[in-house]
Amino acid sequence: MSLHLRVTIGNRHAVPCRLGVLRLQHRRVAPARSIVTRAGYKEKGCQVKNDQFTDVKNVMKRVASAALATTTALSLLLSPALAASELVRLPASTDPAIFAVQQTLVEAWTIVSRAFVDQNFNGHDWEASLRRHMMAAYGSRSGEAAAAEIGALLEELGDPYTRRVPPEEYASFRVSSDGELQGVGMLIANEPVNGHLLVLAPIRGSPAERAGVLPGDEVTSINGVSMEGWNGEKAARLLRGQGGTEVRVRLARRTGGIPGVPARPDPRPRSSSSSSSTSSTSMQAAAPTSATASSSLEYREISLRRERVEISPLFFATLPSPALPPGTGNILPVGKDGRVRQSNGPIGYIRLTSFSSNAASEMRSAIQELEAAGVSSYILDLRNNPGGLVQASLDIARLFMDGHPVAFNVTGREDDEVQSQLVDGPGSALTHRPLVLLVNGGSASASEILSGALHDNHRALLVGEGHTYGKGRIQSVFELQDGSALFVTVARYQTPAGTEIDRVGLNPDRACALPAAAASALAAEGATSEEEDGGFVAGLPMVPGTEAPLVSSLMSDRCVVAAREVLTRQVTVLANAATLAENIVRPVSAPPLRSLATASAAAAVPPSAPAAAAAVKV
Numbered sequence: 001m002s003l004h005l006r007v008t009i010g011n012r013h014a015v016p017c018r019l020g021v022l023r024l025q026h027r028r029v030a031p032a033r034s035i036v037t038r039a040g041y042k043e044k045g046c047q048v049k050n051d052q053f054t055d056v057k058n059v060m061k062r063v064a065s066a067a068l069a070t071t072t073a074l075s076l077l078l079s080p081a082l083a084a085s086e087l088v089r090l091p092a093s094t095d096p097a098i099f100a101v102q103q104t105l106v107e108a109w110t111i112v113s114r115a116f117v118d119q120n121f122n123g124h125d126w127e128a129s130l131r132r133h134m135m136a137a138y139g140s141r142s143g144e145a146a147a148a149e150i151g152a153l154l155e156e157l158g159d160p161y162t163r164r165v166p167p168e169e170y171a172s173f174r175v176s177s178d179g180e181l182q183g184v185g186m187l188i189a190n191e192p193v194n195g196h197l198l199v200l201a202p203i204r205g206s207p208a209e210r211a212g213v214l215p216g217d218e219v220t221s222i223n224g225v226s227m228e229g230w231n232g233e234k235a236a237r238l239l240r241g242q243g244g245t246e247v248r249v250r251l252a253r254r255t256g257g258i259p260g261v262p263a264r265p266d267p268r269p270r271s272s273s274s275s276s277s278t279s280s281t282s283m284q285a286a287a288p289t290s291a292t293a294s295s296s297l298e299y300r301e302i303s304l305r306r307e308r309v310e311i312s313p314l315f316f317a318t319l320p321s322p323a324l325p326p327g328t329g330n331i332l333p334v335g336k337d338g339r340v341r342q343s344n345g346p347i348g349y350i351r352l353t354s355f356s357s358n359a360a361s362e363m364r365s366a367i368q369e370l371e372a373a374g375v376s377s378y379i380l381d382l383r384n385n386p387g388g389l390v391q392a393s394l395d396i397a398r399l400f401m402d403g404h405p406v407a408f409n410v411t412g413r414e415d416d417e418v419q420s421q422l423v424d425g426p427g428s429a430l431t432h433r434p435l436v437l438l439v440n441g442g443s444a445s446a447s448e449i450l451s452g453a454l455h456d457n458h459r460a461l462l463v464g465e466g467h468t469y470g471k472g473r474i475q476s477v478f479e480l481q482d483g484s485a486l487f488v489t490v491a492r493y494q495t496p497a498g499t500e501i502d503r504v505g506l507n508p509d510r511a512c513a514l515p516a517a518a519a520s521a522l523a524a525e526g527a528t529s530e531e532e533d534g535g536f537v538a539g540l541p542m543v544p545g546t547e548a549p550l551v552s553s554l555m556s557d558r559c560v561v562a563a564r565e566v567l568t569r570q571v572t573v574l575a576n577a578a579t580l581a582e583n584i585v586r587p588v589s590a591p592p593l594r595s596l597a598t599a600s601a602a603a604a605v606p607p608s609a610p611a612a613a614a615a616v617k618v
Contacts, residue, residue, distance in 0.1 A: 097143025329579030343575035355388030360395035387445025444469035452495030472502030
């Protein structure tokens with residue numbers, strides 16, 4: 001049936017604007033298949049505008065409805081309709097905060113009614129759930145208490161991924177998914193020992209980099225507000241803002257740490273005894289100590305103009321080439337670029353931390369640079385990558401696969417309708433060189449989509465400890481009128497081969513465990529586990545002296561070492577096959593007999609006719 005949900009507010013000329021009732025009315029409407037992803041409301045006096053949910057070939061559009069002169073209605077279009085009409089009255093609170101929560105609750109209920117993958121709503125009477133939670137919100141003593149009813153309503157669905165995200169958390173999500181922000185371009189974090197707010201690194205090309213901010217600088221105040229006791233997320237809200245506006249930042253730089261390189265970060269210590277200076281990144285900034293003399297501190301205050309800053313979600317580097325078995329061929333099959341590759345070329349290492357909107361373009365640039373560097377194979381590190389945009393995973397799959405292979409199979413509200421999502425973007429693969437994906441229990445969602453697509457299409461092998469996270473559901477994000485967002489599960493997916501991912505995950509083809517001899521050698525060198533690997537931070541640029549320690553840490557990472565072993569075998573096979581093909585003796589055809597006239601004509605060509613002579617040679 002179709003529901004037409006109307007929130008009717010009383011006559012503004014007769015009673016206060018906030019007094020009114022909520023009316024739930026059944027009415028016949030045309031069926032709709034998709035919904036808009038953004039719904040917002042603006043109030044001016046008692047006039048309220050809204051967006052309607054409508055369908056135009058799966059393209060989401062917004063349509064504003066007219067506001068009545070004496071009665072304001074909030075109308076949201078739902079699913080197929082009833083012939084009869086039914087009116088249900090629900091009270092609207094006179095408390096503005098609670099009334100706003102009731103509006104958001106109705107909005108969330110409506111979106112779930114239309115979009116949620118389970119049309120049985122986990123066995124709940126969805127209309128009864130609305131009535132119950134609306135009444136509970138109405139009886140709440142505060143807006144905060146009423147807001148808990150939104151979460152309680154969504155919990156009835158039994159889906160941990162369908163949830164409401166507060167405005168501040170949603171803003172952070174937008175930064176990670178959009179791959180950009182309006183700010184000054186600094187990565188900041190709290191030093192783990194004393195909590196000082198340190199600059200991990202300025203982002204390349206950002207206002208902070210142009211102003212000379214260095215890794216290790218301590219942020220002491222922003223716009224005159226002391227940062228003592230502040231965490232990075234709270235401080236970031238002061239640094240972000242509208243492009244073109246300015247923010248004042250006071251920095252403390254410790255110049256006595258490494259002569260000639262002020263504030264350069266120290267490599268992360270390997271031993272537990274020095275763990276007091278360890279942070280979440282391998283490029284740990286030098287922490288202040290009690291031994292630091294006040295004379296070694298240099299204070300400066302800078303004014304930074306905010307602008308759009310793009311954040312790179314990946315890091316790439318070349319790792320030393322592995323030792324190939326004796327007698328292995330020297331060349332690899334010629335790539336699409338026509339270049340001849342040496343079998344002993346380096347390995348291209350790429351770590352992707354999220355599937356943001358700029359992930360595919362960044363990946364394309366990385367592959368092109370690594371191809372130009374003559375890499376023989378690739379390691380794509382997806383460990384602890386929680387996912388992101390599904391389209392980004394499809395675009396990245398295109399960079400490694402030709403044609404239009406199946407990326408995943410998806411089911412929606414009708415479980416018996418399975419649709420295959422193809423890699424159908426323009427272009428073709430940038431490389432066909434051997435590829436290994438590194439995964440772990442933190443590889444989820446879009447990471448699992450990409451891993452399944454490359455694995456089931458026989459393009460890559462998976463290496464990792466244990467299975468991946470197991471998130472086989474796809475969410476759509478809807479902006480709500482209060483600035484928060486609603487994440488709703490709209491589909492379930494499987495790999496191209498039909499492997500179920502949800503709550504199961506993908507099992508690697510090979511574990512990171514090494515043979516006893518190799519494991520002992522790495523242990524002597526201080527090998528790291530996957531949880532203790534390079535500690536990459538998205539967008540962190542390489543500064544002088546830090547790339548080498550990072551590559552060194554990767555070379556002692558057990559999973560990277562295991563991936564190198566797999567690639568060594570694959571490169572060896574390809575190199576031997578290329579050598580064999582090159583050495584095949586092809587039969588040589590006897591030259592055709594020429595007629596006497598042809599021989600005479602050829603002999604008559606004078607030496608002074610180079611063009612004719614060249615034509616004969618061709």
